[in-house]
Amino acid sequence: MTVPAARxxxxxxxSIATGVLVGALLVSGVGGASAADPAQGLKDTTPFKxxxxxDQRETSGDAARVVTEHFDQVTAENHMKPDAWYxxxxxxxxxxxxxxxxxxxxxxxxxxYGHTLVWHQQTPAWFFQTATGQPLSTSDADxxxxxxxxxxxxxxxxxxxxxxxxxxxxxxxxxxxDVVNEVISDGAEPDGLRRSEWYRILGEEFIDLAFRYxxxxxxxxxxxxxxxxxxxxxxxxYSTEWDAKRARYLALVDRLLAxxxxxxxxxxxxxxxxxxxxxALARAIDAFxxxxxxxxxxxxxxxxxxPVTTAALDAxxxxxxxxxxxxxxxxxxxxxxxxxxxNDSRSWRAADGAPxxxxxxxxxxxxxxxxxxxxxxxxxxxxxxxxxxxGRVVLVVTSxxxxxxxxxxxxxxxxxxxxxxxxxxxxxxxxxxxPRFSSIPGGVVAVTTADGEHASTPYxxxxxx
Ligand code: G3I
Numbered sequence: 207m208t209v210p211a212a213r214x215x216x217x218x219x220x221s222i223a224t225g226v227l228v229g230a231l232l233v234s235g236v237g238g239a240s241a242a243d244p245a246q247g248l249k250d251t252t253p254f255k256x257x258x259x260x261d262q263r264e265t266s267g268d269a270a271r272v273v274t275e276h277f278d279q280v281t282a283e284n285h286m287k288p289d290a291w292y293x294x295x296x297x298x299x300x301x302x303x304x305x306x307x308x309x310x311x312x313x314x315x316x317x318x319y320g321h322t323l324v325w326h327q328q329t330p331a332w333f334f335q336t337a338t339g340q341p342l343s344t345s346d347a348d349x350x351x352x353x354x355x356x357x358x359x360x361x362x363x364x365x366x367x368x369x370x371x372x373x374x375x376x377x378x379x380x381x382x383x384d385v386v387n388e389v390i391s392d393g394a395e396p397d398g399l400r401r402s403e404w405y406r407i408l409g410e411e412f413i414d415l416a417f418r419y420x421x422x423x424x425x426x427x428x429x430x431x432x433x434x435x436x437x438x439x440x441x442x443x444y445s446t447e448w449d450a451k452r453a454r455y456l457a458l459v460d461r462l463l464a465x466x467x468x469x470x471x472x473x474x475x476x477x478x479x480x481x482x483x484x485x486a487l488a489r490a491i492d493a494f495x496x497x498x499x500x501x502x503x504x505x506x507x508x509x510x511x512x513p514v515t516t517a518a519l520d521a522x523x524x525x526x527x528x529x530x531x532x533x534x535x536x537x538x539x540x541x542x543x544x545x546x547x548x549n550d551s552r553s554w555r556a557a558d559g560a561p562x563x564x565x566x567x568x569x570x571x572x573x574x575x576x577x578x579x580x581x582x583x584x585x586x587x588x589x590x591x592x593x594x595x596x597g598r599v600v601l602v603v604t605s606x607x608x609x610x611x612x613x614x615x616x617x618x619x620x621x622x623x624x625x626x627x628x629x630x631x632x633x634x635x636x637x638x639x640x641p642r643f644s645s646i647p648g649g650v651v652a653v654t655t656a657d658g659e660h661a662s663t664p665y666x667x668x669x670x671x
Contacts, residue, residue, distance in 0.1 A: 246578065247275045247276040247277075248276040248277065248563075248574065248577055248578060249276060249277055249278040251577075251578055251580075251581035252530075252533075252534070252537075252543065252581070253534070253537040254533065254537055254540040254541065254542055254543055255278050255279040255317060255541065255542035255543075256276065256277045256278060256279065256542070256543060256544075257277055257278075257279035257280060257281055257317075257319055257542045257543065257544030257545070258273060258276075258277045258279075258280060258281070258544060258545050258547070258548055259280070259281040259282075259283040259321075259505065259544060259545070259546045259547055260273060260280050260281070260282070260283060260307060260547075260548065261282065261283050261284060261285060261303050261307070262285075262302075262303045262306040262307070263552070264280075264310075264548055264552075265306050265307060265309075265310035268568050269548060269549075269568060270310065270314075272548065272564060272568050273314075273316075273548060274314045274316070276563075276574075277316065278315075278316055278317060279316060279317040279318070279319055279381075279542050279544065280307060280310070280311055280316050280317075280318055280319070281318075281319040281320075281321050281504070281544055282303070282304055282307050282318070282320070282321055283321075283546070283547070284303075284328075285301040285303035285304040285307065286301070286304050286320050286321055286322070286363075287321065287322060287325060287327075287328040287329075288322075288323070288324070288325060288328055288329040288330065288333070288359065289328045289329060289330050290303075290304065290328070291359070291362070291363060291366075292330055296330070296332065298359070298362040298363075298366065299366070300366050300367070300370065305370070308367070308370065308371050308379060308380070311379035312371060312377075312379050316379060317379055317380075317381045317382070318379045318380040318381065318382075319380075319381070319382045319383070319384075319502075319504075319542065319544065320363075320380055320382065320383035320384065320437075321383075321384045321387070321442075321504075322383070322384035322385070322386070322387035322442065323359070323360050323363065323383060323384065323385050323386070323416060323420060324356065324360075324385060324386045324387070324404065324412070324413075324416040325386070325387040325388065326388065326389075326400060326402035326403065326404065327388075329403075333352070333355055333359075333403075334352065334403040334407065336348070336351075341403075342403075342407050343407075344406070344407055348407065349407060349408055352404075352407050352408055352412075353408065353415060356412070356415060356416060356419060357415070357419045360416065360419040360420050360423050361419065361422075361423045361427070363423075364420075364423035364424050364427065364428045365423075365428060367380055367428075368428035372430075373428055373429060373430040373433070374424055374425070374428055374429045374430065374433065374436040374437050375429050375430040375432075375433025375434070375436025375437075376430030376433065376436075378436075380437065381436065381437060381438060382437060382438040382439075382440060382471070382502075382541065382542075383420060383424065383437055383438075383439060383440065384440050384441075384442040384473060384504070385416050385417050385420045385439045385440060385441065385469075386412075386413050386416050386417070386441050386442070387442045387443070388400065388442070388443050388444060389402070389404075389405075389413055389441070389443070389458070390443050390451060390454050390455050390458065391454065392445070392451065394450070395454075397410060397458075398453075398454030398455075398457055398458060399454075399458065410458075410461075413441075413458070413462065413467070414462065414465060414467045417439055417441075417462070417467045417468050417469055418467065418468065420437075420439050420468075421435075421439060421468040424436070424437035424439070425437055425439075425468075435470070438470045438471050438500065438541060439468060439469060439470045439471065440469075440470065440471040440472065440473045440502060440504070441458075441459065441462075441469055441471070441472055441473065442472075442473030442475065442502075442504050443455055443473065443474075443475065444475040444476075444477055444505070445475075446474045446475070446476075446490045447474070447476065447478060447482055447486040447487055447489070447490050448486070449489070452489075452490055452493055455472075456493055456494065459472060459494065459497065459499070460497070463497065463498065463499075469499060470499060470500060471499055471500045471501060471502055471541055472494050472497075472499050472500075472501045472502075473501070473502045473503075473504040474487075474490050474491065474501065474502070474503050474504065475504050475505035475506075475546075476490075476503050476504075476505065476506045476507075476529075477505055477506075477507055477546070477555070478506075478507075478508055479508065479509060479511075479558075480508060480509075480510070480511070480521060480522065480525045484525070484528040484529045484531075484532050485532075487503075487529055487532050487533075488532045488535075488536070491532070491533075491536045491539055491540070492536070494539070495536070495539050500539065500540070500541040501536075501539050501540055501541065502540065502541045502542045502543070502544070503533060503540065503542070503543040503544060504542075504544055505544065505545075505546040506529070506543065506544065506545045506546060507545060507546045507547065507553055507555055507561035507562060508522060508525055508526065508529070508561055508573070509553075509555050509558035509559040509560065509561040510522045510558075510559035510560045510561075511558065511559045512558070512559045513559075514559045514560045518559065518560075519560065519571060519572050519573070520572050522560070522571070522572060522573050522576075523571065523572025523573050523575055523576035524572075524576060525573075525576070526563070526572075526573040526574075526576035526577045526580075527576030527577065527579050527580045528576075528580075529577075529580075530543070530576070530577045530580030530581075531580040533580075534580055534581065534582055545562055545563055546561075546562075547561070547562050548562065548563075548564055548568075549562060549564040549565060549566045549568060550562050550564070550565065550566055550571075551566045563577060586605060586606070586653055586655050586659040586660070586661045587605060587606050587661050588603060588604070588605040588615075588651055588652070588653040588661040588662060588663050589603075589604045589605070589663060590602065590603050590604070590651045590663055590665040591604075591665075592646075592665065592666075592668035594670035594671075595640070597644050597670050598640060598642065598643065598644060598670060599643055599644065599645060599646045599668045599669070599670055600638050600640050601617060601638065601646075601651070601665060601668075602638050603615050603617070603638075603651050603653070605653045605661065614653070614654050615651065615652070615653050616651070616652045616653075616654070617649060617650075617651050618649050618650045618651075618652065619646060619647065619648075619649030619650075644669065644670045645667070645668065645669035645670065646667060646668055646669075647667045648664060648665055648666045648667045649664070649665055650662055650663070650664050650665070651663055651664075651665055
């Protein structure tokens with residue numbers, strides 16, 4: 207089973223902050239301790255997908271603008287949960303809000319992270335009842351009934367989504383699903399599992415079944431021909447930042463993997479507070495780092511507490527920066543990092559004090575600035591453009607993040623090497639080469655810093671009429 211690495215399925219490349227230019231050498235220093243341009247979207251600063259939990263309210267107006275600027279993945283906060291798929295007559299159908307989210311994602315080239323196929327909450331009571339409304343027993347017949355209900359639900363969800371948005375792996379925006387949610391017990395149980403109705407009737411096997419049904423439905427039956435497991439299948443839980451619960455989580459995942467259950471990813475909800483040291487978040491991700499799974503931060507929120515003072519908001523900004531620094535340092539293990547809501551009043555934890563990245567007027571909080579500032583300065587980069595000056599071709603070479611060290615800029619072309627050295631140093635430099643020609647063939651521009659960092663890029667032929 208191939209485990210999807212952190213991937214960029216539908217996102218533009220991070221924009222390169224560029225210096226300003228033309229004529230002679232210009233050095234434009236970049237202030238601040240991070241490379242992220244405040245005007246950059248969060249998604250442009252993260253090597254993993256940046257996600258947000260939404261409902262229909264965030265699919266239009268200013269909220270939609272902010273979502274598309276900062277995120278490249280969305281999670282349905284409520285409208286893909288088990289009960290959301292059934293109308294009053296128990297008929298399976300796509301909830302109108304889930305449809306709105308799928309349409310929004312498709313229109314704006316976002317990925318959708320499904321939440322959640324099997325859960326002890328928000329599941330219709332009749333799932334666990336006989337036709338006459340009695341609780342299902344653990345008889346073979348009743349267990350068979352519940353297995354079939356689970357399979358029918360999972361296949362029905364996959365069918366409905368693929369019928370409206372295409373087969374998975376062929377343009378359908380849904381690329382991941384929480385297959386099971388919160389199956390680990392909060393207290394010590396011999397097997398570490400929550401005593402839910404799923405567990406009472408089917409035992410631990412219900413988790414195996416959920417993943418096997420989901421893999422068959424999303425990655426075989428409704429997958430595009432030739433698509434390689436297009437939907438990443440996650441187990442998801444909260445309080446994984448706490449050692450005891452995480453140990454139960456890891457033990458279950460190891461049992462599932464040992465049984466060949468197709469678990470692709472491990473989700474950490476991270477509904478935390480500022481009293482939780484971010485080292486606990488690091489330990490949670492590190493605990494699974496050597497397992498054949500990817501991971502996701504699925505529901506991050508961090509309340510300030512009350513009253514919500516300026517100092518508390520600034521402290522929250524520092525916390526989000528430290529948390530995202532943990533995530534950046536573990537980028538190779540992270541499929542995505544999602545916050546559980548866009549603006550503070552939309553949070554299920556709003557009463558605990560401003561948990562999210564945006565104020566209710568959708569302006570950025572220190573929390574967002576902190577998440578942006580966590581982005582490490584990218585290695586030196588170079589961009590080149592050409593323009594005509596007095597009928598002659600001028601190559602404009604722009605490089606950034608020279609880390610205050612001088613750099614040599616070389617233009618390789620059929621006319622031979624041309625060099626320039628930025629004596630002034632500086633985080634960003636631009637240089638104009640003025641060949642004596644009205645047309646030049648293509649070539650390569652390279653930048654080498656005094657620290658030995660290197661970047662190069664080809665440039666196309668150019669001509670001035
Ligand atoms: O849609 C109904 C509405 O018709 C009705 O008038 C209203 C009042 O009863 O309730 C509305 O449903 C509410 C739903 O959110 C949509 O707003 C439910 O009562 C309410 O319980 C539900 O809360 C959600 C909660 O999960 C339970 O499903 C929260 O919004 C949601 O943020 C929260 O998210 C969970 C994750 O799914 C799993 N991890 C924990 C996280 C926080 O609990």
